[in-house]
Amino acid sequence: MATILEMRGITKEFPGVKALDDVNLRVEEGEIHALVGENGAGKSTLMKVLSGVYPAGSYSGDILYDGEVRRFAGITDSEDLGIIIIHQELALIPLLSIAENIFLGNERARRGVIDWRETEERAAELLDRVGLKESPKTLVDDLGLGKQQLVEIAKALSKDVRLLILDEPTSSLNEADSEKLLNLLVEFRRRGLTSILISHKLNEISRVADRITVLRDGSAVARLDCADGISEDDIIRDMVGRSLDDRYPPRQPHAKGETAMEVRNWTVHHPLHSDRKVVDNVSFHVKRGEVLGIAGLMGAGRTELAMSLFGRSWGRDISGEALIDGKPADLSSVRSAIDAGLAYATEDRKTYGLILDDTIRRNVPLAKLEAIADGLVVNPAREAEVAQRYRTRLNIKSSSIEQETVNLSGGNQQKVVLSKWLFADPEVLILDEPTRGIDVGAKFEIYTVIRDLAAAGKAIIVISSEMPELLGITDRLYVMNEGRFVGEMATDDASQEKIMARIIKSAETRKGEAA
Incomplete structure (x- = not known):
């Protein structure tokens, strides 16, 4: 040849x-x-x-x-x-x-x-x-x-x-x-x-x-x-450069706390086709200290559900109720959702997650600028201290905090997105495809961060198209198909075959309803 x-x-x-x-x-x-x-x-x-x-x-x-x-x-x-x-x-x-x-x-x-x-x-x-x-x-x-x-x-x-x-x-x-x-x-x-x-x-x-x-x-x-x-x-x-015997960090046994977030009868219509329900009467809950997964095929409505919850960032004619720590949560805008204790790390980090032509120092504190400001003016020293702290904590590989995020690798860009939301200190963190386009070494680091957050009592919701990933890092799973939740199972009892069986069964049921 x-x-x-x-x-x-x-x-x-x-x-x-x-x-x-x-x-x-x-x-x-x-x-x-x-x-x-x-x-x-x-x-x-x-x-x-x-x-x-x-x-x-x-x-x-x-x-x-x-x-x-x-x-x-x-x-x-x-x-x-x-x-x-x-x-x-x-x-x-x-x-x-x-x-x-x-x-x-x-x-x-x-x-x-x-x-x-x-x-x-x-x-x-x-x-x-x-x-x-x-x-x-x-x-x-x-x-x-x-x-x-x-x-x-x-x-x-x-x-x-x-x-x-x-x-x-x-x-x-x-x-x-x-x-x-x-x-x-x-x-x-x-x-x-x-x-x-x-x-x-x-x-x-x-x-x-x-x-x-x-x-x-x-x-x-x-x-x-x-x-x-x-x-x-x-x-x-x-x-x-080393053997990675286990691609997922071991689950640390810790008691799950009270329900951090509950969503009841959440329905979302398509922003352009108002007669089409993209999220259809969905109800779920996630506890403190729990990593909850949402499985489903592309187009199931998972991202649309997450974005509609996060300050109604997607959809129209949204109805239903969301509670955080047992109290009705104001999710009417992104700012209100953040103030209520909800954070959303988007699947599209380049478009929605980062300001690419700005530095790590500027990106990390974005979701909580008031914490580094003197009145209405950002304090540069506190801004730099926060950025450096999270650069070290998440092992962001860069020349310095002054490096523009556009010049970082995909894995390190994702770590900057996570840093932004960790600094905001939410009660509930939704991670949408958190390891898309990331290598196995960086994935393990992000999985470890997720596990550490759960151990610290945070409630984590993970949306992923990679079923092995969901089975490796979550405690409990919901299965979503055609805008509905069609199954719930403990991860220890779950498998790719069981997840697909729920999806196939729900599709057949839906077809029968339509007939």
Whole structure:
């Protein structure tokens, strides 16, 4: 098998940090090569060097592609050779059609005028190759995330891709869409296309990858051949530099306290389609010292439930009652919800959880500015003290508290979000997909924080699409489907099979009701 790509001795430095240190990477033609490592290990940085986002001259070392040394001045240079990168944040324009997005910057034109017939016919061919049945005229805004990911791949195919780089392509997808995407990569391999896959989902890596390169602290520490029978534990050991015998901290036996929050008959309608109930007559409770999980498939209504509770941040015509410590809670606004003792760490930390172009120092105290202010003016010394305290407590890896959060890894960004809400000192903390896009080492640290908070008497609600995660860190589970709670069980008595059985049974019952 011929080598299509070789990166030799790649070193990349930013002010105060060496992101890549003499990294070597070799990729064979026609394989799926996985790139794994903890957040901040240098995976995305290495791929930005390869694709020309970081141009030649900004790093040291050599890139050999098809056996020749290449010096990319920008991303156009790498794309001209068929190296296409699809970033974790999709680069699509929602209000343009699929066809327009596929050929944006690469328009099908004659004498300066776009040929719409050719554009849509060619787009239809590409959509067929990725298994997407939508019309090329469909607006991207009308597609789910899984289909948007396929549009990105179709866009890559339109540029005669030979080496496809996917950065966390399944991090926001449900299991069905993830499966479809992975099957597509396997089909591409059969046709001779080479892929580099960056992912924290080791089960996916183990399933589709031919070889794995492991990065740790900016260095390539292992190259693994999956034909040798590599286990997930082997990969983790290389990633974190130690054996991670248990992926979840042990449950510490402690008595559960009184009910911290109770929700009764909570109903929420869709903000645009007022006749559609997204949360339908939901009731639940969570005790002090308890980690409560909410399981369900994508679209079950879990995030909508959490956001509607947190100051009515989502939905319309909201009805029902919420009590905190046995007293009716005013959740009519975000400020009121925080004052009532409720906090919500969003699943979308980049859009709603952080001010990305501001520093750790500014982000951490945001939810409780009055605690660091003299009257109406923030005290800079107290602000810095709080930020430094939580940077140390949650082991946030950064050059200092003055580092902008946009430049932190995903795991460290999530720790800043948690710091913000821990400083607010809520009675009830809702964590929505708290470990999405985070490596196993950072996950363990966040699980430990959750367990410590429960031991300190806080009530924690965890929403997660990863059932093993819910089974590993919670004490009790509710199962949600189609806007309703359809099951409740102690985690010790739960399993993935039991959770899915409740979902399937409820769907069949709902279908019978509709008939």
